[in-house]
Amino acid sequence: MEVRVIAPNGTIGAGYKEKSLERGIALKPHVIACDGGSTDSGPSYLGSGTPKSSRQAVKRDLRYMFLGREELGVPLIIGSCGTSGADVGVDWVRDICLEIAAEENLHFKLAVIKSDQNKEYLKKKLKEGRIKPLTPAPEISESIIDKASRIVGVMGYEQIDRALSEGAEVILAGRATDTALFAAIPLRMGADPGPTWHMAKTIECGAACAVVPAADGMYAVIKDNEFTIEPLDLESRVTPLTVASHMLYENSSPFLLREPGGWLDTTNSQYKAIDDRSVSVSGSVFRKAETYTIKLEAAELIGYQSIIIGGIRDPYIIRRLDELIPFLQGYFKLKVRKLFEGKVKKKDYKLHFRIYGRDGVMGPYEPLKDNVGHEVGILITVTAKTQQLASDIAKFVAWMSAHVPIPEWQGIISSIAYPFSPPEIERGAVYRFSLNHVVEPDNPLEMFRFNYEEV
Amino acid sequence: MKNIKTLGELAKIIRSKNAGPFAITFDIMFATEKDYNLVVKSNILTVERFSNLFNIPPEDIQFYLVKNAYAIKISMPRPYFQGDLEDGDNYAGQQYPPLIGIEIPGT
Numbered sequence: 001m002e003v004r005v006i007a008p009n010g011t012i013g014a015g016y017k018e019k020s021l022e023r024g025i026a027l028k029p030h031v032i033a034c035d036g037g038s039t040d041s042g043p044s045y046l047g048s049g050t051p052k053s054s055r056q057a058v059k060r061d062l063r064y065m066f067l068g069r070e071e072l073g074v075p076l077i078i079g080s081c082g083t084s085g086a087d088v089g090v091d092w093v094r095d096i097c098l099e100i101a102a103e104e105n106l107h108f109k110l111a112v113i114k115s116d117q118n119k120e121y122l123k124k125k126l127k128e129g130r131i132k133p134l135t136p137a138p139e140i141s142e143s144i145i146d147k148a149s150r151i152v153g154v155m156g157y158e159q160i161d162r163a164l165s166e167g168a169e170v171i172l173a174g175r176a177t178d179t180a181l182f183a184a185i186p187l188r189m190g191a192d193p194g195p196t197w198h199m200a201k202t203i204e205c206g207a208a209c210a211v212v213p214a215a216d217g218m219y220a221v222i223k224d225n226e227f228t229i230e231p232l233d234l235e236s237r238v239t240p241l242t243v244a245s246h247m248l249y250e251n252s253s254p255f256l257l258r259e260p261g262g263w264l265d266t267t268n269s270q271y272k273a274i275d276d277r278s279v280s281v282s283g284s285v286f287r288k289a290e291t292y293t294i295k296l297e298a299a300e301l302i303g304y305q306s307i308i309i310g311g312i313r314d315p316y317i318i319r320r321l322d323e324l325i326p327f328l329q330g331y332f333k334l335k336v337r338k339l340f341e342g343k344v345k346k347k348d349y350k351l352h353f354r355i356y357g358r359d360g361v362m363g364p365y366e367p368l369k370d371n372v373g374h375e376v377g378i379l380i381t382v383t384a385k386t387q388q389l390a391s392d393i394a395k396f397v398a399w400m401s402a403h404v405p406i407p408e409w410q411g412i413i414s415s416i417a418y419p420f421s422p423p424e425i426e427r428g429a430v431y432r433f434s435l436n437h438v439v440e441p442d443n444p445l446e447m448f449r450f451n452y453e454e455v
Numbered sequence: 456m457k458n459i460k461t462l463g464e465l466a467k468i469i470r471s472k473n474a475g476p477f478a479i480t481f482d483i484m485f486a487t488e489k490d491y492n493l494v495v496k497s498n499i500l501t502v503e504r505f506s507n508l509f510n511i512p513p514e515d516i517q518f519y520l521v522k523n524a525y526a527i528k529i530s531m532p533r534p535y536f537q538g539d540l541e542d543g544d545n546y547a548g549q550q551y552p553p554l555i556g557i558e559i560p561g562t
Contacts, residue, residue: 039537042538043476043537043538135532138536244524248482249482250473250480252474252475252480252517253517253519254526255521269523354543361543361549362534362543362553364534365553367509433537433538436477
């Protein structure tokens with residue numbers, strides 16, 4: 001028995017080559033799957049529920065997948081819809097799919113699996129001691145759960161398998177492990193879990209492990225205890241080294257990958273070239289976990305932001321930055337209180353100075369922070385509970401920061417070069433990731449909601 | 456004068472990246488087994504070296520030798536969680552430069 005899988009792209013909306021997908025369809029895969037999201041772009045997408053890709057780009061990439069699916073009559077599985085995989089993201093992708101179906105006159109059974117979490121359920125689990133921290137994890141409490149703008153659970157293959165059992169032909173999943181989308185059909189067909197999960201990990205980023213890495217598709221075949229993989233683009237190739245290296249990408253461990261139900265272990269995997277553009281992999285194992293866990297991702301609104309960008313060239317100011325910034329912090333604390341007549345307290349806003357050319361990129365990890373050049377960039381961030389307050393404070397901070405007296409000069413100077421007028425820029429709502437925890441559910445399905453419709 | 460090579464000259468790629476929103480991972484990869492062995496045997500890239508370079512406790516560092524990818528991988532907590540107010544590198548993509556200039560003896 002062999003199971004054939006294609007990933008048209010590493011993520012929806014990145015724009016794969018039509019010719020590559022055409023070849024993928026001609027190879028008659030048992031499933032077409034594609035990932036639509038990640039936490040990698042930051043907490044804003046989960047917090048606000050807005051997607052990273054444009055609607056047009058997502059629609060273009062999805063259209064050819066739908067047409068390919070129609071030709072083959074195999075399932076199309078899309079995960080982490082709308083970047084964050086939040087319910088609003090799934091609705092957004094569903095709407096695009098219905099539009100494509102209407103335009104192309106396509107009919108199918110659609111499953112939508114939603115992963116936003118009920119806060120009362122999570123608080124109950126917390127009380128029962130069935131929410132566990134990963135390393136490193138922020139604090140967790142009932143109030144942290146309450147404060148989150150949005151919390152999603154990351155589903156595995158079990159939830160997708162349920163939708164397939166119900167006869168779903170197209171599955172739009174909320175937040176899901178990238179791998180589960182590709183593993184679900186092979187596992188249903190009885191493929192060996194070791195090579196299946198390793199195939200899934202390798203294919204999920206599309207042609208990211210190809211030479212040269214590309215936003216394009218990949219093709220994999222699982223047979224017995226091994227899988228083979230190649231790029232869909234015939235001008236592209238993979239080598240044993242690039243496939244082995246891919247286990248390292250965006251993963252803490254190069255040998256272990258966690259899924260809700262266990263771990264993929266590639267410690268003893270063997271990578272072999274089949275020809276000059278494809279590779280076979282054997283020796284991968286899947287180890288079942290004692291406890292089934294669902295990872296949580298949460299984003300919390302921390303306020304609204306206005307920022308100020310400038311540069312400093314005066315060596316006397318640059319050498320005094322370590323004293324000037326704390327001085328300004330103290331100065332503004334008093335001034336803001338006075339200016340807003342006591343109505344704005346220290347806890348209502350945060351003022352942060354970042355110095356590029358010193359430690360702006362690496363912060364506390366910067367080993368060369370004493371090695372400051374002849375010019376530095378300064379980024380001042382004001383974060384407050386409303387946009388109005390952030391901007392009101394930023395206007396004042398931009399003005400006053402540019403006239404800091406230093407003892408080397410007698411009289412007033414302009415100490416920051418601002419490229420813009422006005423210098424302050426509104427950035428809107430800002431979020432932070434507030435959980436790195438797993439839940440132990442009573443069963444794999446209870447944290448997710450399933451809806452089926454005939455399109 | 457002996458011409459000692461740096462890690463930047465020996466590696467085919469040195470990169471850093473988020474491993475989830477709470478950890479950073481560094482991948483140092485070599486084109487050949489020879490270069491990989493040279494760096495591993497030099498004993499220059501160690502947990503202690505990372506601990507000193509980035510000023511973090513050694514117990515927070517995971518260190519892996521990945522022979523079949525000719526790679527050395529190091530993972531550790533982010534200085535700030537991704538996207539937090541103080542975080543300056545959303546993708547943790549520019550945290551590797553201190554590794555470039557590390558000199559490898561025996562080259």
